[in-house]
Amino acid sequence: MVSVNITPIAIFSAFVLATLCITYWSSRHARDLKGFYSAGSSIKPWQNGLAITGDYLSAASFLGTVAVFYSYGLDGLLYAVGAIAGWPVVTCLIAEPLRARGRFTFSDALCHHHSSTSVRVLTAASTLCICGSYLIAQLVGAGTLIELLFHIPYRIAVPAVGVLMLCYVLFGGMVATTWVQIIKATALLAVALLMTILLLKRFGFDLRALAGEVSGGRVVAPLMSDTFSAVSLALAFAFGPAGMPHILMRFFTVSDSRKARQSLVITTILIASFQVLVIVLGSGAATLLRGSGGGIGLSGGPNMAVVHLARILGGDLLFGVVAAVTFATIVAVVAGLTLAAAAAISHDLYKHAITGGAASERSEVGVSRLAAFAIGACAIGLGFVFQHQNVGFLATLPLVIAASANFPTLLLSIYWPRLSAAGAVCGGFTGLGLSVVLMTLSPKIWVSALGHQHAPFPFEYPTLFSLGAAFAVAYLVSITDRRIHRVTHSVSQEDAAL
Amino acid sequence: MTAIVPDSQRAAATARQLRKLASWCIPALTTALTVAFFYLLSTRSPLIVRPVGLHGIPAGTIAAIAIILLAPAGVLGYAAFANRTERIAKRSQR
Numbered sequence: 040m041v042s043v044n045i046t047p048i049a050i051f052s053a054f055v056l057a058t059l060c061i062t063y064w065s066s067r068h069a070r071d072l073k074g075f076y077s078a079g080s081s082i083k084p085w086q087n088g089l090a091i092t093g094d095y096l097s098a099a100s101f102l103g104t105v106a107v108f109y110s111y112g113l114d115g116l117l118y119a120v121g122a123i124a125g126w127p128v129v130t131c132l133i134a135e136p137l138r139a140r141g142r143f144t145f146s147d148a149l150c151h152h153h154s155s156t157s158v159r160v161l162t163a164a165s166t167l168c169i170c171g172s173y174l175i176a177q178l179v180g181a182g183t184l185i186e187l188l189f190h191i192p193y194r195i196a197v198p199a200v201g202v203l204m205l206c207y208v209l210f211g212g213m214v215a216t217t218w219v220q221i222i223k224a225t226a227l228l229a230v231a232l233l234m235t236i237l238l239l240k241r242f243g244f245d246l247r248a249l250a251g252e253v254s255g256g257r258v259v260a261p262l263m264s265d266t267f268s269a270v271s272l273a274l275a276f277a278f279g280p281a282g283m284p285h286i287l288m289r290f291f292t293v294s295d296s297r298k299a300r301q302s303l304v305i306t307t308i309l310i311a312s313f314q315v316l317v318i319v320l321g322s323g324a325a326t327l328l329r330g331s332g333g334g335i336g337l338s339g340g341p342n343m344a345v346v347h348l349a350r351i352l353g354g355d356l357l358f359g360v361v362a363a364v365t366f367a368t369i370v371a372v373v374a375g376l377t378l379a380a381a382a383a384i385s386h387d388l389y390k391h392a393i394t395g396g397a398a399s400e401r402s403e404v405g406v407s408r409l410a411a412f413a414i415g416a417c418a419i420g421l422g423f424v425f426q427h428q429n430v431g432f433l434a435t436l437p438l439v440i441a442a443s444a445n446f447p448t449l450l451l452s453i454y455w456p457r458l459s460a461a462g463a464v465c466g467g468f469t470g471l472g473l474s475v476v477l478m479t480l481s482p483k484i485w486v487s488a489l490g491h492q493h494a495p496f497p498f499e500y501p502t503l504f505s506l507g508a509a510f511a512v513a514y515l516v517s518i519t520d521r522r523i524h525r526v527t528h529s530v531s532q533e534d535a536a537l
Numbered sequence: 538m539t540a541i542v543p544d545s546q547r548a549a550a551t552a553r554q555l556r557k558l559a560s561w562c563i564p565a566l567t568t569a570l571t572v573a574f575f576y577l578l579s580t581r582s583p584l585i586v587r588p589v590g591l592h593g594i595p596a597g598t599i600a601a602i603a604i605i606l607l608a609p610a611g612v613l614g615y616a617a618f619a620n621r622t623e624r625i626a627k628r629s630q631r
Contacts (some may be wrong), residue, residue, distance in 0.1 A: 076557055107542055113578065113585070113595060113598075114578065115587065116578060116597055116598065116601040117572075117575060117578060117579075119601055119605065120571055120574055120575075120601045120604050120605060121571065121575070123605050123608045124567060124568060124571040124604075124608070126608055126612065127563050127567045127568075127608050127611050127612055127615075128562040128567075128568065130612045130615065130616075131559070131560040131561070131563050131564050131611075131612070131615045132560060132561070132564055135619075157611070245592050246594055247594070250593070250594045250595065250598065261550075263575075263578075263579040265579070266576055266579050266580060268579075269575040269576055269579030270572055270575060270576055271570050271580070272575060273568075273572045273574075273575035273576075274568075276571065276573065277567075277568040277572070278568075297619075297623070300616060300619060303612065304609075304612055304613060304616045307608055307609045307612040308609045308612075308613075311605050311606060311609045312615040314605050315602055315605055315606070318598065318602065318605075322598075326552060521592050
């Protein structure tokens with residue numbers, strides 16, 4: 040049983056106080072549209088690099104990866120390698136052209152060539168699906184964590200996180216969200232580094248002893264039951280970040296493409312460093328918590344392995360620091376997600392799809408704030424519905440949807456001039472629909488969550504199908520669309536000649 | 538008739554081509570390595586599971602760290618290409 044510890048409460052209170060002060064300060068910059076959505080494109084590359092790192096490194100990266108090492112040994116490497124796989128794709132292929140074409144959201148870049156209402160509807164739908172599923176995963180994780188660490192009931196913890204997140208977004212906009220991410224990313228990296236040094240010191244810098252339990256003879260069932268799911272998960276990790284709306288939105292907070300590239304170089308270095316630290320921490324958790332140093336009942340389940348490891352390494356003080364930093368991580372990530380989802384509703388749906396671009400800046404910011412409030416309320420409600428769902432699995436859902444729905448259309452719109460608006464819409468909706476439907480029919484949801492006997496879709500992740508289908512449909516519809524245009528064009532030319 | 542292209546413009550065009558090549562090759566390499574790693578780990582391949590070296594660390598851990606470090610190395614390489622291309626392009630415009 041974890042006793043009530045004053046240290047995490049004190050550290051977390053300091054974090055909340057500091058971030059609320061920043062929110063108050065940034066509220067002056069969030070009055071107009073550009074300030075609210077993209078911090079006036081005034082963020083420096085190093086700040087943006089840290090903020091993107093903060094956006095990407097959710098609690099699932101820290102708690103989840105170490106938990107997989109603890110439960111499945113070597114399979115923890117899947118999450119450590121996967122977490123970095125997408126960044127070369129984002130940096131080399133997406134960031135610069137996206138920054139050059141877009142304004143506030145990635146759908147601006149998609150509509151650079153095809154100014155179509157259905158493209159806006161597609162991007163808004165995919166953004167809401169991605170941010171919604173991610174938001175629920177984070178809120179469920181936050182509620183469980185608070186319940187365990189502070190003994191605050193789940194029914195109070197989830198609304199409390201929701202209200203805090205809404206404060207950042209409603210009053211501070213992108214400036215506040217960016218600074219919250221910067222503080223959180225710095226704290227998370229510092230804590231991971233400190234824990235790694237303490238862990239290595241405890242083992243006398245003997246890597247054989249540290250890796251003992253992971254490399255030893257303990258036989259566990261693999262995390263991935265089939266190679267199709269493993270390859271699908273790899274593709275989701277590789278292409279998912281390039282379709283995550285809250286990450287893509289950050290490229291517009293810097294002034295030009297060159298600065299977007301510089302931000303991503305910093306992000307990639309920081310995330311890679313963090314993943315190496317996580318491998319060491321995961322190996323340590325598996326060895327210390329399961330091996331001879333064990334005897335510790337893991338209250339809160341495997342997800343709390345890293346928190347228990349902190350207590351072994353640094354006593355109550357480090358335990359408190361890690362608990363507070365993990366909680367801060369969740370709050371910061373949900374704020375970024377809510378802002379991206381609110382932008383999808385106000386900028387893509389309200390301004391472009393509903394009013395046809397005629398809405399004023401003031402009304403757009405108003406709708407964005409209203410949307411953030413509604414999204415927050417819905418997420419809190421769904422947090423109760425999904426209270427007992429597997430958080431780790433929920434956290435991979437948005438990556439699969441982003442890789443299947445947003446990545447193909449974004450990549451084709453940048454590099455294939457023949458992509459038509461119809462092709463982008465059909466391809467995007469195919470990826471979105473297939474990924475959501477097949478994930479629902481997979482054993483993790485259909486059998487484990489919904490309680491059916493057999494899953495109609497036998498694999499855990501559908502990315503191989505949904506991503507391939509999205510590309511194929513976008514290509515086929517575009518070339519067919521062009522042919523129709525060409526036939527129409529030549530017929531009209533013949534008519535004119537006659 | 539062949540147009541005379543100044544050296545600086547030819548250098549700028551070559552740099553652009555190299556940058557384009559790097560922008561596709563680096564992500565393709567890291568993605569291919571990730572997919573191969575996931576495949577080998579899911580099949581519990583001896584290539585990944587067996588201990589290597591004096592410390593007896595699993596080969597998979599070494600491979601994972603190598604893939605993780607390859608990503609920032611690739612991105613840094615790409616950034617260097619991109620900076621060089623922009624410098625050459627500016628010089629050729631003068």
